[in-house]
Amino acid sequence: MSKKAHFNPKSMTWLISLAVMIVVCVGVIFGSRALYDAANAKYNEPVEVGFTIASTKDVNIASMNTADYNVVSVKEAYDASDNLVAYIVEGTTVGYNQEVPIEMTTTISADGGLVCAIDILHQEETEYLGVKIEEASFKNQFEGRYLPVVASGSSSKGSTIDTIAKSTISSQAVIDAVNNAQSFVLDNFVTEEAAQ
Numbered sequence: 001m002s003k004k005a006h007f008n009p010k011s012m013t014w015l016i017s018l019a020v021m022i023v024v025c026v027g028v029i030f031g032s033r034a035l036y037d038a039a040n041a042k043y044n045e046p047v048e049v050g051f052t053i054a055s056t057k058d059v060n061i062a063s064m065n066t067a068d069y070n071v072v073s074v075k076e077a078y079d080a081s082d083n084l085v086a087y088i089v090e091g092t093t094v095g096y097n098q099e100v101p102i103e104m105t106t107t108i109s110a111d112g113g114l115v116c117a118i119d120i121l122h123q124e125e126t127e128y129l130g131v132k133i134e135e136a137s138f139k140n141q142f143e144g145r146y147l148p149v150v151a152s153g154s155s156s157k158g159s160t161i162d163t164i165a166k167s168t169i170s171s172q173a174v175i176d177a178v179n180n181a182q183s184f185v186l187d188n189f190v191t192e193e194a195a196q
Contacts, residue, residue, distance in 0.1 A: 043159040046144035049116045053107075054080040056088060061188075069184040070101075070177065077107065084110050087185050090121070093177035095133075095170040100124040102133070102173055106181035108147070112190040115149065115178055118142045123170075130170035138164060138171070147182045149175050 056075040066072070070091045077086040087108050092101040102123045107116040120134045132138055142149065145159035151172055152160045163171035 042146050043157070049144050051079045051085040053077040053086065064188050069180045071181070071184050086110055086116055087189060089181035089184060091177055091181055093173040095123070095125050095173035096130050097124050097126070102177070104174065104177055106178050108182055108185045112182055112186040113147060115142050115145050115147055115182070118174065118178060125170045126167065129164065129167040132164045132167060133170050133174050142178060148179045151175055
């Protein structure tokens with residue numbers, strides 16, 4: 001007795017369902033990546049800092065919560081037309097050498113959204129490794145970057161900064177100080193209208 005193969009339309013239903021599910025999954029994966037890239041596009045590349053600082057003025061921060069942000073002093077920065085363009089925040093951060101904090105300045109745009117520059121004033125990090133936070137190749141990564149900044153490889157939202165190989169603690173300390181400076185500026189100087 002021979003049996004004939006029968007075509008069963010129900011057996012094709014699961015194949016069609018599987019194909020539809022695969023197409024939907026692929027669409028969701030690529031679509032979500034495109035949305036993520038679009039939302040984070042401003043963090044991908046540095047922008048030109050559109051002003052030059054012509055003068056600065058000390059700000060009295062005695063009544064502000066400086067200890068929460070490790071802030072030592074703040075200066076307002078003005079362009080040649082006497083427009084407030086940035087805040088220069090001097091602060092400290094703890095790197096690999098926990099006994100001697102890193103002293104640095106971070107220049108934040110007046111709206112609190114952009115880091116314009118950083119400078120390391122004093123550090124005693126490890127020789128040949130941590131001391132590289134003073135090198136232009138590291139510091140220049142911050143110029144013209146939208147805040148917050150994050151270490152490369154981080155899943156957090158922000159402009160990525162390449163850490164110094166074998167000196168991630170020192171690198172991360174500088175990144176933290178820059179983000180603290182921004183938070184201090186936003187919490188104490190920038191109104192919601194100016195931030196938008």
